[in-house]
Each structure stands twice: as structure tokens, then as C-alpha cells.
Amino acid sequence: RTQMALGSFFGRINYNFKERYLFEANLRYDGSSRFVRKNRWSAFPSFSAAWRITEEPFMAAARKTLSEFKIRASYGTLGNQNLAGGDAASYYPTTQNLAMGQISMNDNISSLVPLNTLANPDIKWETTTMLDVGVDFSLFNKLNITADWYRKETKDILMKLDMPLGIGLNAPYQNAGKVRNTGWEVSVGYNNQWRDFSFGVQAN
Numbered sequence: 001r002t003q004m005a006l007g008s009f010f011g012r013i014n015y016n017f018k019e020r021y022l023f024e025a026n027l028r029y030d031g032s033s034r035f036v037r038k039n040r041w042s043a044f045p046s047f048s049a050a051w052r053i054t055e056e057p058f059m060a061a062a063r064k065t066l067s068e069f070k071i072r073a074s075y076g077t078l079g080n081q082n083l084a085g086g087d088a089a090s091y092y093p094t095t096q097n098l099a100m101g102q103i104s105m106n107d108n109i110s111s112l113v114p115l116n117t118l119a120n121p122d123i124k125w126e127t128t129t130m131l132d133v134g135v136d137f138s139l140f141n142k143l144n145i146t147a148d149w150y151r152k153e154t155k156d157i158l159m160k161l162d163m164p165l166g167i168g169l170n171a172p173y174q175n176a177g178k179v180r181n182t183g184w185e186v187s188v189g190y191n192n193q194w195r196d197f198s199f200g201v202q203a204n
Helices: 057-062
Strands: 006-017 021-032 041-052 066-080 101-105 108-112 126-139 143-160 173-194 197-203
Touching (some): 057 066
Antiparallel strands (some): 126 143
């Protein structure tokens, strides 16, 4: 029988000044029984801010044409403690686990308690960091444009690496991987109405 525990604390702060300046801060504090005490808990903060330029007094004359113009940015981190498998080694990867078994020799069945998988007490939370900068436009309340540049990086990815077969044991989990994704995303949408007929199109 296997079991695990996951604990989380979560906090959020929002600030809105006259629908012009928007700010949000989040903090997660997560703990997992999969890690030893020194690596069990980790904090994952995130922040986002936006400036709605069209809400500024100097933009009043332009609102009939430029109905929305917003600049925004966000930065955040998230943690992952999930391990593939579902066996004892994935629930207790930091502890040497013995398995009950049997072996038949000379028509006699004997019990065995072997060690099948190595443990790694140094593993810790896998962390994903996301950075995003974007703008939102709306012209005549009909044409909507959203553009984003983003960078997503995941480091300390929990995985198993190949080991020499001569060791005779399965490989332990390690914080051994790193992946980075960077790119642009643009969305353009148009909505309009002609008498009782309304329509919209969108492309990404």
C-alpha cells in the first residue's frame, strides 16, 4: 500500500486604480511528502500588471476610434512534484524500498526481500518559470488584436536517466532536465452586426 501527502498555502493581492493601473500578486507555498524535509517545501510567486492607456484623460478624444489599448506583463513560477509510475519508487523516491518476492530453487520456494530501485534523497521540486509581455487593441469595438511574446522555462525536471545494466538496479529519479519555449502569439478578431445578422471571425 502506498500513500502520499501534499500541502499548499495560497495568497493573492489585487490592486485596481480607476481601471487604469492593474496589479496582481500571488504566492503559493507547497509541500510534498515525496521529498526529504530540507527540500519538502518551496515558494512559487507570480506577478502581473497592466496599464489601460485608453482610460487616461488624455485619451478621451481617441476612444471613439481606439476603444481599448492595454499594455500588460506577467511573471510567475509553478512547481511540479508528480512522478510517473505509480509504484513505491515514485511515491517514496528518496527512500530505499525493499520488495517482497519469491524464488524457486531445487523445487523449494524461498522468500526474498530484494532492493530493485536506487533512491535519491537530493531530488527537489521541478520549477516552471513563465514570462509574458503583451498588448491588447480594440478599434471601433469591432476589430480586436492581441499580441504576446512569451518565454517558458522548466528546469530541474524530474526524470530517470539510463544507467549501466551491470549495476543491476533501476535508475533513481533525478532533477536532470531543462526545457525552454520562446515565441510569439497573435490573435486577430473581427465582430460586426448587419441588421439582425451578427457575425465574427478570429485567427491566431
